[in-house]
Amino acid sequence: MKTYLGVDVGSVTTKLALLDERHEILASVYLGTQGNPVNMTKQGLEEIRKQMPPEAEISGVATTGSGRYLAGVILGADLMKNEITAHAVAAMHRVPDVQTIFEIGGQDSKIIMIRDKVVVDFGMNSVCAAGTGSFIDHQAERLNIRIEDFGERALRSENPARIAGRCTVFAESDMIHKQQMGYPLDDIIYGLCQSLVRNYLNNVALGKEIQPKLVFQGGVAFNKGIIKAFNEAFHTEVYVPPHNELMGAIGAAILVHEEMEAGENHHKTAFKGFGISQAEFKVSSFICKACPNLCEISQISVDGKALARWGGRCDMWERV
Secondary structure, X not given: OEEEEEEEEOOOEEEEEEEOOOOOEEEEEXXXXXXXXXXXXXXXXXXXXXXXXXXXXXXXXXXXXXXXXXXXXXXXXXXXXXXXXXXXXXXXXXXXXXXXXXXXXXXXXXXXXXXXXEEEEEEEEOOOHHHOHXXXXXXXXXXXXXXXXXXXXXXXXXXXXXXXXXXHHHHHHHHHHHHHOOOOHHHHHHHHHHHHHHHXXXXXXXXXXOOOOEEEEOHHHHOHHHHHHHHHHHOOOOEOOOOHHHHHHHXXXXXXXXXXXXXXXXXXXXXXXXXXXXOOEEEEEEEOOOXXXXXXXXXXXXXXXXXXXEOOOOOHHHOO
């Protein structure tokens, strides 16, 4: 059985999805990156090995996310794709009539506009945390509420508190002020959900032509309070697809399937095998002084041998 592995390494979470030739999920992994994308990629691969059917063989591997290059080198990826492309492809396969994608992750957020199955525009926010999952995580911690309960508590709100959402610092001070004024906790929680959505729409989505069908994906789409806030903002249902947290990895797997099957001669995968989960990789960096640019070069090595280098303005160090 031919299968295709997509790996989405983000700053907060690492996701892996193994798909068959019909793009059905055979195995999946969702892990916290914990500041160590190398170990999480290795751990995720080992989890996939345990879940995959005995007759399955991996015929292609693709990586995406902020750590796609690092994960690609470790795994021997056949394809490395940006998150916009991966999320768009997954959404179009799962929701064929999608025209707008809201994607909110732990530390960044995106909006993708699709017309006639083509990405025509997109926006990203990777600077301000106020429109990302980390904002909700941090406020839940301050309120001593489990993040798993946050959405349900938000749905109980009858009169949500208006909380400033343009900046995490202002939102936090405003939230504390509302607590001191005696606002019910459920109203504060849903106010925070509305605050995140307002920030997202005023920054990431500013100036974008938002058309239904609207699809909401990424880990934050588990939060029912955020879904309700989106629904209210657009007076229409925002659709959350199954496996919303894995969409980047699913899109990467679909893309590598198409890549490996392209042309008359099908490509042979460069995947290094499951043995690499036992290898010891070392990531380091140095400053290149060959010219005045002083680029910081990242390097990954195993057993003292450099496997890849990247980060320069030229390709001087990419020839390992």
